[in-house]
Amino acid sequence: MQTQPAASHFIGGEYVEDTAGTPIDVIYPATGEVIGRVHSATPAIVDRALEAARGAQAAWAAMTGTERGRILRRAADIMRERNHELSVLETYDTGKPYQETSVADATSGADALEYFGGMAATLTGEHIQLGEDWVYTRREPLGVCVGIGAWNYPTQIASWKGAPALACGNTMVFKPSETTPLCALKVAEILHEAGAPAGVYNVVQGLGDVGAALVTDARVDKVSLTGSVPTGRKVYAAAAAEMKHVTMELGGKSPMIVFDDADIENAVSGAILGNFYSSGQVCSNGTRVFVQKGIKEAFLARLSERLGQAVIGDPQDPATSFGPMVSERQMEIVQGYIAKGQDEGARLVCGGNRLQRDGFFLEPTVFADVTDGMTIAREEIFGPVMAVLDFEDEGDVMARANDTEFGLAAGVFTRDLARAHRVAAGFEAGTCYINTYNDAPVEAPFGGVKASGVGRENSKAAIEHYSQVKSVYVRMGDLEAPF
Ligand code: NAD
Numbered sequence: 001m002q003t004q005p006a007a008s009h010f011i012g013g014e015y016v017e018d019t020a021g022t023p024i025d026v027i028y029p030a031t032g033e034v035i036g037r038v039h040s041a042t043p044a045i046v047d048r049a050l051e052a053a054r055g056a057q058a059a060w061a062a063m064t065g066t067e068r069g070r071i072l073r074r075a076a077d078i079m080r081e082r083n084h085e086l087s088v089l090e091t092y093d094t095g096k097p098y099q100e101t102s103v104a105d106a107t108s109g110a111d112a113l114e115y116f117g118g119m120a121a122t123l124t125g126e127h128i129q130l131g132e133d134w135v136y137t138r139r140e141p142l143g144v145c146v147g148i149g150a151w152n153y154p155t156q157i158a159s160w161k162g163a164p165a166l167a168c169g170n171t172m173v174f175k176p177s178e179t180t181p182l183c184a185l186k187v188a189e190i191l192h193e194a195g196a197p198a199g200v201y202n203v204v205q206g207l208g209d210v211g212a213a214l215v216t217d218a219r220v221d222k223v224s225l226t227g228s229v230p231t232g233r234k235v236y237a238a239a240a241a242e243m244k245h246v247t248m249e250l251g252g253k254s255p256m257i258v259f260d261d262a263d264i265e266n267a268v269s270g271a272i273l274g275n276f277y278s279s280g281q282v283c284s285n286g287t288r289v290f291v292q293k294g295i296k297e298a299f300l301a302r303l304s305e306r307l308g309q310a311v312i313g314d315p316q317d318p319a320t321s322f323g324p325m326v327s328e329r330q331m332e333i334v335q336g337y338i339a340k341g342q343d344e345g346a347r348l349v350c351g352g353n354r355l356q357r358d359g360f361f362l363e364p365t366v367f368a369d370v371t372d373g374m375t376i377a378r379e380e381i382f383g384p385v386m387a388v389l390d391f392e393d394e395g396d397v398m399a400r401a402n403d404t405e406f407g408l409a410a411g412v413f414t415r416d417l418a419r420a421h422r423v424a425a426g427f428e429a430g431t432c433y434i435n436t437y438n439d440a441p442v443e444a445p446f447g448g449v450k451a452s453g454v455g456r457e458n459s460k461a462a463i464e465h466y467s468q469v470k471s472v473y474v475r476m477g478d479l480e481a482p483f
Contacts, residue, residue: 001085003028003092003182008038008205009045010188012052013198018045024178024205029095029324030315030359038181040206043213049202050219053144053171056199061141061169065121072117072163075194079110079159079187086186088316090155093180095324095360096278097315109159109187111442112458116167123168123463125470132476139467141169142245143221146214148235149184150226151177151326152281158184161224161247162191162201164462170222173202175214179327181205215239222466225249226283228380229406229451236454247455247465249283249447251380252408255401256286256437257391257423260294262413266435268302270413271386274437276310276364279325280334280384284409284446286437288370288377290391290401300368300388304350307364312355324360325383331360334383341367341376346387372400380406394419402428407450411437430456 003026007015021039028035041049060068079086086106091098096105125137147161158174165172176184188203204210208231215223215238222245225235232250239246256274258267274286291299315323325331331354338352351365362384370377370387377387391397401410411433412423420434430448433439440446440458447456455465 001088003035005185010185010203011049013192018042028092029326032358035092038205041204041210045204046213049173049204050217052199052202053173054219056197057143057171060171060200065123069117069120071195072113075191076110076113078190078194079106090183091315093154093182094326095315097320097323098318099321105155108156112159112163115442116163120167135471135473138470140470141467144219145170145172145222146220147172147174148211148225149176151179152278154180154183157226158187160457164466168467170466171200175204175211178207248453250453252283252406252452253380253404254286254409255288256411257290257397259414260292261415264302267413268306270437275386276384279323281382284438286411289386289388290397291388293390296390300349307350310364325362328360331362334362334381337376337381337385338365344374346370398426405451408448408452
């Protein structure tokens with residue numbers, strides 16, 4: 001497969017190169033080989049992208065919602081038709097197994113394009129009668145939106161931000177993570193093939209400095225970041241200085257609570273999905289697994305057995321169910337946390353080692369007897385490391401589950417219906433699960449509270465973050481004034 005893109009950037013409806021920008025090598029995580037090279041955006045490229053987006057915005061907003069929506073839905077169809085090649089590329093970009101990328105990346109991007117494409121024509125204001133007078137509201141776009149992505153879901157993030165932004169009549173400049181620069185270019189290509197006018201969706205490459213240049217530019221009205229909490233703090237502060245709108249999709253250290261009445265097989269499935277999917281590189285992962293004391297050993301025994309069935313290897317092989325970390329650096333960060341877990345006295349139940357093969361492979365790792373103060377129970381690791389903690393009862397575990405600066409997601413496994421809903425209501429988290437984990441359908445709001453973020457992606461809720469309401473007061477009679 002051709003992994004070298006036609007050029008580094010996609011601006012004004014075409015591929016654009018500027019080799020004066022710092023080179024960024026694209027590394028295939030399963031082998032460590034260089035499979036492409038792009039160049040970071042120079043100031044001239046950033047300027048060109050923002051001019052293209054600004055120039056295209058008024059005409060795009062002036063189209064009817066039906067017309068904009070038709071283009072988005074056509075893009076969704078193209079994305080689904082090309083799912084295989086897009087999934088292979090996503091696997092090269094991220095190292096995630098094809099078994100995952102073929103069902104969770106371009107397909108999820110297509111869902112977003114289809115959903116917001118369908119919604120575009122329904123975005124209306126309201127009429128408010130005030131005696132004879134009346135007010136009507138107009139739902140208007142924000143203008144130029146900047147999207148900045150993390151490296152774990154490059155196609156999905158580019159689509160989850162682009163689809164609602166475009167549906168509302170905004171244009172976008174998207175900067176993918178420097179670690180995974182390939183897939184967003186395909187999203188741009190497909191949108192334009194589907195009929196999006198030149199400049200409506202642009203992609204520029206680069207590291208944090210390019211992101212920072214975009215965030216602070218006066219031509220930008222809104223910034224949507226998917227990334228870590230430390231980056232979120234910087235980007236939010238920079239955007240706030242110029243009163244820009246923001247969506248912050250940040251990190252987490254989410255709790256998953258398994259009560260002793262839970263179906264253990266389902267709870268183990270939830271723990272696997274919530275810790276080892278995408279080699280643990282998922283923001284909403286339930287990495288603090290609280291297991292009620294009575295079932296702890298049974299839970300750990302079944303978990304170890306099931307982890308033994310993981311097929312670790314070539315991520316392009318559809319049989320592979322567990323792939324490498326995205327980069328050598330991320331693998332080393334995770335190895336550091338594994339060492340810390342051991343140093344601080346957690347019990348290593350399984351995994352813990354790097355695999356003796358090319359690429360950045362770490363074994364799925366489980367620690368038990370983890371206590372609340374340990375580093376592996378407090379910090380986001382963003383790798384395949386599960387911390388299992390014991391608990392006695394509901395009151396005790398709820399306080400501990402919420403005792404974190406993060407608030408992205410949380411899950412509970414129990415057969416007690418009333419308890420399930422009580423626990424979900426008590427979680428300080430934006431996205432909660434009962435007897436499941438990490439489902440993220442486009443129809444449901446997704447996002448965090450506390451340090452995990454601001455705003456929501458997906459669902460009708462996303463419209464609030466990509467549009468603004470103007471109210472127009474209409475007087476029907478004469479207007480009196482005091483003098
Ligand atoms: P990161 O914060 O290092 O980088 C995210 C993006 O921000 C990258 O594109 C980077 O180039 C850019 N960036 C860095 N500094 C910047 C600055 N000063 N101004 C503007 N942009 C800047 O995150 P990462 O390591 O790429 O991704 C992993 C993190 O993302 C984890 O914390 C994970 O939880 C989080 N994440 C959150 C969600 C969510 O929806 N909540 C989804 C996926 C990942």
